[in-house]
Amino acid sequence: xxxxxxxxxxxxxxxxxxxxxxxxxxxxxxxxxxxxxxxxxxxxxxxxxxxxxxxxxxxxxxxxxxxxxxxxxxxxxxxxxxxxxxxxxxxxxxxxxxxxxxxxxxxxxxxxxxxxxxxxxxxxxxxxxxxxxx
Amino acid sequence: xxxxxxxxxxxxxxxxxxxxxxxxxxxxxxxxxxxxxxxxxxxxxxxxxxxxxxxxxxxxxxxxxxxxxxxxxxxxxxxxxxxxxxxxxxxxxxxxxxxxxxxxxxxxxxxxxxxxxxxxxxxxxxxxxxxxxxxxxxxxxxxxxxxxxxxxxxxxxxxxxxxxxxxxxxxxxxxxxxxxxxxxxxxxxxxxxxxxxxxxxxxxxxxxxxxxxxxxxxxxxxxxxxxxxxxxxxxxxxxxxxxxxxxxxxxxxxxxxxxxxxxxxxxxxxxxxxxxxxxxxxxxxxxxxxxxxxxxxxxxxxxxxxxxxxxxxxxxxxxxxxxxxxxxxxxxxxxxxxxxxxxxxxxxxxxxxxxxxxxxxxxxxxxxxxxxxxxxxxxxxxxxxxxxxxxxxxxxxxxxxxxxxxxxxxxxxxx
Numbered sequence: 001x002x003x004x005x006x007x008x009x010x011x012x013x014x015x016x017x018x019x020x021x022x023x024x025x026x027x028x029x030x031x032x033x034x035x036x037x038x039x040x041x042x043x044x045x046x047x048x049x050x051x052x053x054x055x056x057x058x059x060x061x062x063x064x065x066x067x068x069x070x071x072x073x074x075x076x077x078x079x080x081x082x083x084x085x086x087x088x089x090x091x092x093x094x095x096x097x098x099x100x101x102x103x104x105x106x107x108x109x110x111x112x113x114x115x116x117x118x119x120x121x122x123x124x125x126x127x128x129x130x131x132x133x134x
Numbered sequence: 135x136x137x138x139x140x141x142x143x144x145x146x147x148x149x150x151x152x153x154x155x156x157x158x159x160x161x162x163x164x165x166x167x168x169x170x171x172x173x174x175x176x177x178x179x180x181x182x183x184x185x186x187x188x189x190x191x192x193x194x195x196x197x198x199x200x201x202x203x204x205x206x207x208x209x210x211x212x213x214x215x216x217x218x219x220x221x222x223x224x225x226x227x228x229x230x231x232x233x234x235x236x237x238x239x240x241x242x243x244x245x246x247x248x249x250x251x252x253x254x255x256x257x258x259x260x261x262x263x264x265x266x267x268x269x270x271x272x273x274x275x276x277x278x279x280x281x282x283x284x285x286x287x288x289x290x291x292x293x294x295x296x297x298x299x300x301x302x303x304x305x306x307x308x309x310x311x312x313x314x315x316x317x318x319x320x321x322x323x324x325x326x327x328x329x330x331x332x333x334x335x336x337x338x339x340x341x342x343x344x345x346x347x348x349x350x351x352x353x354x355x356x357x358x359x360x361x362x363x364x365x366x367x368x369x370x371x372x373x374x375x376x377x378x379x380x381x382x383x384x385x386x387x388x389x390x391x392x393x394x395x396x397x398x399x400x401x402x403x404x405x406x407x408x409x410x411x412x413x414x415x416x417x418x419x420x421x422x423x424x425x426x427x428x429x430x431x432x433x434x435x436x437x438x439x440x441x442x443x444x445x446x447x448x449x450x451x452x453x454x455x456x457x458x459x460x461x462x463x464x465x466x467x468x469x470x471x472x473x474x475x476x477x478x479x480x481x482x483x484x485x486x487x488x489x490x491x492x493x494x495x496x497x498x499x500x501x502x503x504x505x506x507x508x509x510x511x512x513x514x515x516x517x518x519x520x521x522x523x524x525x526x527x528x529x530x531x532x533x534x535x536x537x538x539x540x541x542x543x544x545x546x547x548x549x
Contacts, residue, residue, distance in 0.1 A: 001278070039181055087177075088276030089292040094170050111278075111288070 002043060002085060002112040003092040009079035009105040011050065028100035036084070041095055045082035076105055083112075143187045147180060154197045155180075156274050160246035161201050163253075164309055166208050169271065169299050174211070179204035201241045247272070248311050248363045251356075254298075255324040256307050263298040264327050265334075266291050272359075273352050283349045284334065311364075321364070325372050325428065328357050332376050336383070350380060367422040371429030374415035378435035381408035392543070393536045397444040409439045430459040449479035466497040474507050482511040502531035506541060513548065522548055 014022055036042035051070040058065050070077060080101075086092035089111070096107050155176065162172035179200045193199035254268040269275045269283070277295065281288040301307070312320040335349030357373040385399035416436045419429040434455045441447040456472035469492055477485020489508045498504040509524030522545065529541040 001276075039178060088270075088278055089288045090270065090277045090295050091173070093292055093296060094173070 001088065001092075002083060003089070004110050004112055005082040005084050005092070005096055006078055006108040006110070007080045007082065007099075007101050007105065008076040008107070009101075010076050012075075013104050025100065025104065032099050032101075033082075036095065041085050043083040043085045045080060047080040048078055051077045079105065084109075140184070140188050143184065143192070146192060147183055147187070150183075150196050150200070151180060152274075154200070156250075156272060157242070157247055158197060158200050158204070159271065160250040161242045162204050162208075164243070164246055164249060165201075165205055165241065167309075168303060171208055172204075175204040175208035176200070178207040178211075182207065198241065205241065245311050245363060247359060249309050251324055251360065252311055252320060253302060253307060253309055255320075255327045256302070257320070257323050258305060258307060259298045259301060260294070263294040264323070265330055266294045267298045268327055268356070269331070269352065270295055273356060275352070283346070321366060321368070324360065325368060328353050328360065329372060329376075329428070331356070332379075336379060347383065350376070350383075354380060367419045367425045368428050370415050370419040370422075371425055371427075371432050374412045374419060374432035375428050375435060377408045377412035377415070378432055378439055381405040381412065381439065387536075391536065393540045396438060401442065404439070412436060413439065427459060427463045430455055430462065434459070447478070449475055453479050466492060466495070467501075470498060470501075470504055470507060477511055482514040486511045486515065500531055502528045502533075502537070502541075505531065506544075509544070518548060 017025070033042060033045070054068070054070040056067050056069060056071050058067070082096075082099075084092055084095060086095055089109070092109050096102060096109055099107070101107070158179075159172055159176055162176055163169060166172050166175060182203050183196075183200060187193075251268065251272055254271055255264045259267065266280055266284075269280045270277065275283075277292050278288050281291045284291065332350050332353035335346045335351070335353065354373070354376050357369070357376055360369050361373050381404050382396070382399060384403045384405065385401070386394055388394045412432065413436045416429065416432045419425045420433065434452055437448050437452050437455070452475045453472065456468065456475055460468050460472060470489065473485045473488035473492065476488060486508065489504065489511065492498055493504060493508070505524050505528035509521045509528060512518075512521035512524055525541055525545045525548070529538055529545070532538045532541060
């Protein structure tokens with residue numbers, strides 16, 4: 001099964017440590033990602049630039065309003081996402097609990113939703129709507 | 135010679151995983167000393183097989199190959215980590231044991247699976263965690279499948295399993311089959327988990343019926359493994375009991391989803407292969423003369439199974455078996471069942487007197503089956519108003535939908 005793992009990080013974590021410490025943190029994370037990749041568990045992932053680079057879009061009063069900054073102003077911000085292939089939820093928990101990133105902030109693990117049936121129904125509805133009347 | 139295509143290897147490997155992964159895992163936990171390390175190493179070994187079998191061919195003993203590959207993969211992983219932490223080197227050496235590489239097949243001990251079962255059902259673990267852990271580690275179900283079977287969420291089950299594993303690790307629960315004086319009590323904890331799984335799937339009142347039937351099938355499969363590894367009388371009795379109950383599943387639910395009582399079931403739809411096997415096991419368990427409550431309950435079920443029609447039931451024998459069960463395991467519910475059997479054997483008045491006495495004692499006052507049994511006897515004695523009151527009391531206390539509908543129907547029939 002596919003699990004989307006959201007890794008959160010305290011934005012002060014990196015500010016308060018030395019270059020050597022930051023390097024060793026990153027090295028351990030990359031090394032573990034490589035291990036996951038070698039075993040076929042790593043199905044994709046991206047690190048995110050800091051929350052200060054974020055834009056948030058919101059629909060209000062009939063139009064989209066864009067604001068700068070992240071969706072929520074909290075100490076712990078989304079730092080990256082990882083798409084994990086695991087046998088089941090406990091397997092995913094086990095794989096992520098060994099991720100060195102878990103030392104720096106919480107991870108949220110959620111199964112990917114299978115929308116294929118919903119999409120099939122939606123396509124049928126749209127085909128129906130496109131048909132000429134009468 | 136041409137290499138077998140990878141698709142074929144993948145199919146083959148899937149089959150090996152389904153058939154052998156639990157035995158492999160059980161052995162690896164013993165060899166590597168931890169659930170997570172073992173599971174990890176096992177997945178590594180299956181990955182390695184996917185790459186190497188197309189080139190090297192499928193080994194003669196795939197299970198032994200996977201166990202020894204997993205073991206070396208685990209040692210490799212520990213060595214890799216040891217680059218950062220010198221103390222881990224000792225562990226890798228200890229795992230190697232300094233011995234020559236074992237011949238294929240030597241790694242596995244016959245009772246590894248039994249060790250796994252006893253560990254998953256250890257009394258130090260929370261009872262609901264035992265069931266979840268057993269289903270995942272011994273039966274190979276996924277967290278999501280277990281959650282569906284127990285009608286709960288996957289994170290709830292996942293957390294139970296994570297906590298149970300942490301407890302096994304932190305309290306150093308030994309990975310072994312208990313022996314001597316400890317065995318009967320520990321075995322009782324194991325059979326209780328198996329029977330709980332069976333009943334979850336059998337007596338369940340809600341949820342998609344298919345999933346529930348699979349849970350009972352899983353309990354029977356587990357019972358058979360236990361029977362093969364540890365043929366103690368109560369294990370034999372438990373498997374017999376499950377088979378005899380399971381034999382009636384097709385007859386137990388009517389076309390409209392209603393519960394159908396034993397006396398009204400279409401006996402031709404019973405699973406007669408299960409009945410034959412169940413009866414043979416009951417006889418085997420009884421002949422040991424060391425049997426317990428599961429065997430006696432199975433013997434009662436067997437007497438019902440042997441009757442071609444409800445009228446042909448040997449109620450005298452059933453009364454005697456209930457008396458023996460009551461002596462071994464005193465309980466008001468067993469007393470209630472015995473009272474119903476006596477009503478069948480000696481007439482409704484004799485049964486009613488026993489049920490009234492039981493209800494006066496108070497323990498079963500809020501137990502809907504006591505009131506519905508009483509109602510049934512009153513109905514047979516022609517005391518309609520009292521029967522109606524008792525059915526209504528039962529309906530008010532019933533918790534499951536099919537049971538409420540069943541009692542509703544009985545009330546209507548009374549008019």
